[in-house]
Amino acid sequence: MEAVYIDKHYQLVAECKQGSKKACFDLYKLYSKAMLNIAFRVVGNMDEAEDVLQEAFLDAFNRIKDFRQETTFGLWLKQIVVHKSINLLRKRKMEWAELEDGELENIPDEEPDDQEETLYKVERIKEAMKELPEGYRVVLSLYLLEGYDHEEIGQILNISENTSRTQFLRAKRKLSELLKVKGLVA
Structure with missing residues (x-):
């Protein structure tokens, strides 16, 4: 059963590479909810997470020919979503807590x-x-x-x-x- 599921995903990716809009939409339906959850957990705002999701899918579909299937489409897309989310946070000029003297010694x-x-x-x-x-x-x-x-x-x-x-x-x-x-x- 799992092999059929994986084969279907590879088939959809192959069809996307050939320009099938339906296959792209099917991939979107398969992965959008999980990727939205990832974006939301990183950016903390649903509107921004939805924007990240759309940008990530646009980027993925524009670069689908570069996807070599060395990993799963989901993992590849997740990396795009995480990077897009982080880039959004950088635009917000995220502030990191500064390390204080002596703190590095206490980190296991x-x-x-x-x-x-x-x-x-x-x-x-x-x-x-x-x-x-x-x-x-x-x-x-x-x-x-x-x-x-x-x-x-x-x-x-x-x-x-x-x-x-x-x-x-x-x-x-x-x-x-x-x-x-x-x-x-x-």
Whole structure:
């Protein structure tokens, strides 16, 4: 069953490359909701997320001939959506928290696997994340929800890996505080 699903996606991409508007529309229908959610988690505003979505699909369809299917269309499109979202944030001149002296020594190489993270429910986090400062929300979204590591986040956002780690740790602390204030965690 899964092979048929994958083959259908490759077939749609092949038809798009040949200029089929219907295939492009079918790909849009398949991926638009997931990509809108990704854009929204990064930019934090539905109107802007919708703009990012449209720009990402336009860009993808204009560059579809460059897509070599070394990865899935969804992953390729996700990368475009994330980059478009980050570019939008850069236009907003996103402010990053500055590192203070001595903070780099306190950043662990890897985040500890603790059960605290597993206690958070996705919906609770999403609601509380809307209240985080933009830089915190972006790094937290890219790390927890989109699966990027700190090195990749650093490259995407044009920040150091350590800045990504710092933003992530601060975002986690702030998110925890927000969830406590709302009475969502003890």
